[in-house]
Amino acid sequence: MLYSLELGIQLGSGSNQKTKTSKDIFSSTLVYYIFLAGMFIIGVYFLYDALQAYTAGDIEGAGLSSILGIIGIGMSIYMLNMLRKRISTQKIPKKVVTTIECKKCSLKKIRTFMKGDYVLKDVENCGKCDEPMLITAIYTEKTDKS
Numbered sequence: 001m002l003y004s005l006e007l008g009i010q011l012g013s014g015s016n017q018k019t020k021t022s023k024d025i026f027s028s029t030l031v032y033y034i035f036l037a038g039m040f041i042i043g044v045y046f047l048y049d050a051l052q053a054y055t056a057g058d059i060e061g062a063g064l065s066s067i068l069g070i071i072g073i074g075m076s077i078y079m080l081n082m083l084r085k086r087i088s089t090q091k092i093p094k095k096v097v098t099t100i101e102c103k104k105c106s107l108k109k110i111r112t113f114m115k116g117d118y119v120l121k122d123v124e125n126c127g128k129c130d131e132p133m134l135i136t137a138i139y140t141e142k143t144d145k146s
C-alpha cells in the first residue's frame with residue numbers, strides 16, 4: 001500500500017493519470033456525485049414544471065419542460081454509469097515494470113519499477129558479462145491478483 005502511494009506521487013499527474021492516489025480518486029468522485037445529483041434534481045424539477053404546465057393547459061410549455069427534464073435525468077444516469085466504469089478500472093492496481101537490457105549480450109531482465117528509473121539509464125552490471133545494463137522500457141501492467 002505504501003509502495004503504491006509513493007509510486008502515485010512519483011509519477012505525478014503528468015505522465016500517467018491512472019496512477020492516482022486513492023485520496024485523489026475519492027475527492028474527484030465526490031465532486032462528480034454532487035454534480036450528478038444537481039443535474040438529477042434539475043431534471044426532476046423540469047418534469048415537475050412540465051406537469052404543472054400541463055395541468056394549467058400549457059401543452060407547449062409542458063412538452064419543452066419534459067424534454068429538458070428527461071435530458072437532465074438521462075444525462076445524470078448516463079454519467080453515473082460512466083463513473084462506475086471509471087472506478088472499476090481504477091480499482092485494479094497497475095504494476096509498473098522496468099525492462100533492462102545488456103548492451104553487449106542483450107540479456108533481458110524485467111524488474112519492478114524503482115524510484116529514479118528512466119529509459120536509457122545505465123543500471124547495474126550484467127550478471128553474464130559484467131557490462132553495464134540499460135533501461136530499455138518502463139511500462140505498466142495489470143496485476144494478476146484478483
Ligand SMILES: [Zn+2]
Binds near residue numbers: 102103104105126
Ligand atoms: Zn551482458
